[in-house]
Amino acid sequence: MENHDQHAQAHHGHEEEHHHTESFVSKHIFSMDHKTISRQFLITAVLMAFIAMTMSFLFRLQLAWPGERFWIMNFLLGDKWAPDGILDPGMYMQLVTIHGTIMVFMVLTGGLSGTFSNLLIPYQIGARDMASGFLNMLSYWFFFLSSVIMLCGFFVETGAASGGWTVYPPLSALPQAMEGSRLGMTLWLVSMSLFIVSALLGGLNYIVTVINLRTKGMSMTRMPLTIWAFFVTAILGVLSFPVLFSAALLLIFDRSFGTSFYLSDIYIGGQALEQTGGSPILYEHLFWFLGHPEVYIIILPALGLTSEIISVNARKPIFGYRAMIGSIMAIGFLSFIVWGHHMFITGMNPFLGSVFVFTTLLIAIPSAVKAFNYITTLWKGNIQYTPAMLFAIGLVSTFISGGLTGIILADSALDIPVHDTLFVVAHFHIVMGVSAILGMLAGVYHWFPKLFLRHMNKKLGYIHFWGTFISAYGVFFPMHFLGLAGLPRRYYSNSAFPMFDNLVDINILITGFAILAALVQIVFLFNFFYSMFRGPKSEQNPWKSNTLEWTTPMANTHGNWPGKLPVVHRWPYDYSKPGKEHDFVPQTVPLEEGEVDGGGH
């Protein structure tokens, strides 16, 4: 560690000399600095999230008022996909597919982990940068390329991929099955392959950095929970993304080279295909072997950010630090053996289904521990309501209410009547969509001073939180009832069935809240970009926090600490410790004589 420090020191001095000769391109575009890469991820993700939200706005309009003419549809989609302002069914499918893909992968995987793992891992463990700045830079540019290619689908003649974000074959494998399975689907697969490369480069870097580059005194059990969450997330990603890659590769083979991994006994377009012996179920297994860890890849970083923000702003140590680490690891481990709960009614062996019921419901235990620990952290706190704190508390609420409906879906018997209905859509949007977005926004408000050295506007933050939180529940709470009434997801319109006619009021209510949610995000976008350049400058440790990132000067210094690396003497959660002058004790403050570390008394 000493050696490394000296080496980094020398390296740093060297960097300093050349600091002013850095060109714009190497400083802002092909940068290898973790802070710049983090900003690049964040800005890309914010723009992608805005695009995906606009898509959801369009299909929500269609669902509330099917067949109605909307000027905005024609304005945004043109005459081919929205003639006279009426949304085309094929376009509807494209919108739901790409909305899902962008939100799950580009925003909540790339955007969330990419931004905060990059920003906080070196900062909070006391490293000068990521283990490999070059791989880190590649990770961003693969991500960027993948995002651009994903959007390109909308600019090809036959449209973007439209088989749902899970792109199950044979629908996605057969160009004859729908227009979206032609060039759009190829672009989806290319984009996703590049995304997986990006996720792997990032994930390997995060793991190596956390294991090797911790500063003196930063033992594993002195790491903030953010780092624990990013660390476990990176392991999940590295173990599961290659499986998605193999699934995508086999799908490419089936589409382009006449293999039959997923295809068998198919008659389409007036002709019987040659392919026999494959099975679409194989794809489902491969897809969900990534797909389920993926939802924890999304939610764990958000929970990590929340742990830190709740503790700082409640001015209290996080309750049950070691239990929190234990539950992160338990969730990570279990997430690999639950994928089958997406497949209860696919014809999978019912006994296998029983096993997945058991493992899936086990995840509720560590999740419950986390939720109760958050609530106990608030108890007898001295809560500072920064916008970040509001978002963090919002996350705890949505994580609980979304997680609870998971109990129904994890129970194979009860899953039968609600499988693939809007009940599922409501469930996963609350538990991983809204929760992860709230966690990510909490992170943006909290670490904005570290990202852009300035503060976001507090009052706009308050408006943003309450608007978002209220409308998120307004959208997704009533949606459960649509599912319980039997309404399937991914239906362009439910007017083909008289039995759903009386649900139209619920759909209108949901769309109303969705429009409110979209409008409130404009407040955020404005606050975000405005504060980046004109927000009030931040002092060094605005939230009176213990972690190491706030011991660096408020400047984008290459190497993070101008002098020696900090030395860590205590865990990160000494807030309101009795007998101390201030209500926080940074990790760099040595223990007093007889003082016990890690929350002992």
Add this chain to the structure above:
Amino acid sequence: MIKFLIYVAIILTVFAIGYLVRVFELSSSLKGDKPHEVTEKDNRLMSKIMLTFLGVFFLFVIYNLVSYIPLMLPESASEHGVGLDWLFNFNMAIIFFVFTITHILLFYFSYKYYGRKGNVATYFTHSNKLEMIWTIIPAVVLAVIIIFGLKAWNKITEPASKEAIVIQLYSKQFDWTARYAGKDNELGASNYKLITDENSLGMDIKDSKGADDIIVKNEFHIPLNKEIEFKLNAREVIHSAFFPHFRAQMNCVPGMTTMLHFTPIITTEEMRKKPYVIELMKGINEKRAARGEKPEEFNYILLCNKICGNSHYNMQMTVVVESEADYNKWLKSKKPYFKK
């Protein structure tokens, strides 16, 4: 041109708002405010909104329950569905209880412990006892949920009895076909390579078991209190046979045959006479009248519940449950497919 003007207008609006905020910020910085710093006043205000939100949220939940429960599916029309509905309500009761307790605690603590100047939080790092409590209690409750759930699951997924009436449900973009096994209660062989315009299921003419098979479209009938076993197939992509009223669902996968069985316990006619269904249909027909559409009667529906293409949203078949005598009469009126 109009598009261009709209873009220009949007950009100008953004700039205008930007300058407004700038003016506002400059004036507040002149007054010496630190706009990002959280004051006790902010904390008090937010804590009050937290408590208000708790109340409004629960009112919203209750409003949802009261106004939407009458729009839900009628009672289960299948034997296994009755138990499933009970189990669903049982689990929902647990979920609702936990939801209420945790939300009251979360928002009440958020309200009560807002930051006050000079106040110091309690240094409370962990408690093995508390953590044991909220590990063990969820574990016990989940054990109960798992046991009940798996009992129901095992019963539903048991193989159908030998006497069950066999019906093939054949799915393709974008309709359903039902094939009855006929007197021998065995389906004739079929092969996707034999599919032609006339032989849309690809039935093998050489297989004598298929000689008495009956094919119907748009609507199919099943007898009351008889176990029905569906054999599900798909022609080109995955579909899913979803019977919401019977609480039954199974995917149809190209290249394999999946199975699903249930016993209907309420005929279509009986269901139409239930007070709940009469109310339900009244609401539905009011909406239809408002749109200028003709009124509809209650029907059991089979719908596709796995994304299968652009017309996925309209792939349906009507299911009629009737007494065994009526069913036999109906079936007799249909001619076997191969009969000249």
